[in-house]
Each structure stands twice: as structure tokens, then as C-alpha cells.
Amino acid sequence: MAYSRGRCLLPDWLDKLGLSQAEYSRRSGRSKRVISHFCNDTRVMLPEDLYTASKLLGCKMEDLYEWIEH
Secondary structure, three states, rough: EEEEEEEHHHHHHHHHHOOOHHHHHHHOOOOOHHHHHHOOOOOOOOOOHHHHHHHHOOHHHHHEEEEEOO
């Protein structure tokens, strides 16, 4: 069974926790532009970004994307 990434769920997590993209940018050490790319699905999160987000947001790495089964 194979999976591919669907929609990035980072914006949903930020909304749920009441964090702005700017605040998340500050906490994660990534630029606001990069966070915007993640949130708009124009750039995928690297494993290091997924790990950082999971620690900052209190979720699992796989919770940061919708996953499509093929």
C-alpha cells in the first residue's frame, strides 16, 4: 500500500491553538515566507519541519498532512 501527501494541515493546527503564522515562524525559526508556503501548499514540509511542528504543536508528524492511500 502506498500513500502520498494531500493538503497541509498546519493552518488547521495553528487555528486550533490560536497561533498566527508569524508567531509560529518565530517559535520554529523558519521565515514567515516559508511558513506561508507550507500553509498554502506551495511547498512541502521537510522531515525536520514536520518534527519541529510536532514538538511545538503537540501532535504527531503524520497529523500535519492529509494522507491519500493509493
